[in-house]
Amino acid sequence: MRADAKKNYDHILAVAREMLTGNGANASLRDIARKAEVGDGTLHRHFPTREALLEALLREGFEDLARRASELEQSDDPRNALVTWLREATTVTHNYSGAIASMVSAIADENSALHTSCVMLRTAGAQLLRRAQAKGAARMDMDGNDLFALISALAWLAEQPPLVPRADHLFDIISGAILTSEQQ
Template sequence: MRADARKNYDQLLAVARQVIAEEGAEASLRDIARRAGVGLGTLYRHFPTREALLDALLRNGFDALARRAAELEAREDQGAALATWLREAVAMTHDYRGAIALMVAAIGDENSALHGSCTGLRAAGTRLLHRAQAAGAARADMDGNDLFALISALAWLADQPPLVPRADHLFDIITGAILTRQ
């Protein structure tokens, strides 16, 4: 990629991250291009669809979260590792307001630009869940789909103004329901 094209690409991603955090996943692509100081055609050359832009934004976060899961697998306390990762996953999901429905849909749609990123992240979380289950630290009747449904629900709750003050408390309740007492 040429240097000027790389600069435009990076600028579009930085601005899109900010705009989506402010306005949600349905933010105006025209506004993103304008705020990035490029034309709409430049945005579409780099990201032909909204989903392609979201994929580029989410891929970095998902990859970092998958690496974080691998780091946490080395912890002795697998229940604490799962809870730490779950909190980080909820926070990252919340940062991309409005993308939850797209992420959930992408897991089941192999043609989605987001499919690979979403399934990779789900696999990393599922490995943490399985390790916690094998250690007797997490309930055995859950699977990765349940875990990701809870991540989506907790991220949604944290985006509801009347519930924001209770988000940490609700997270603790859900985590308490997942982790077993030893």
């Protein structure tokens, strides 16, 4: 990529990150292009669809979460490792409010621009879950798909204004339902 194209790409991502986090999840690609001070054509050359832009934004966070899962696999406490990662994954996902529905759809759609990143996230969590299950720390009737769904649900709950004050409590209830009372 040419230096000027890379600069535009990075700038568009920075503006999109700012606009799509928090309450700006519904910002249009046109609004992002305007705020980035690039033409619609420039934005669409880099990100032909909103989903492609979301993928570029989420990929780095999901790659970090996959690395974090690998680190946590070394922990002596698989129960704590799973809950720590679940909390971090929920936070990263919640940072892009409005992307949750796209993520849930993308996991089953191999043609989605988000598919690979979402599968990476699901796989990282599934590894921690299986490790916790092997140690008797997590219920056996769950898999990575269930964990991915719970991350999505927790992130969605945390963006509902009446539930924001209860988000940590709800996280504790859901993570408690994943864990078992016994650990081998």
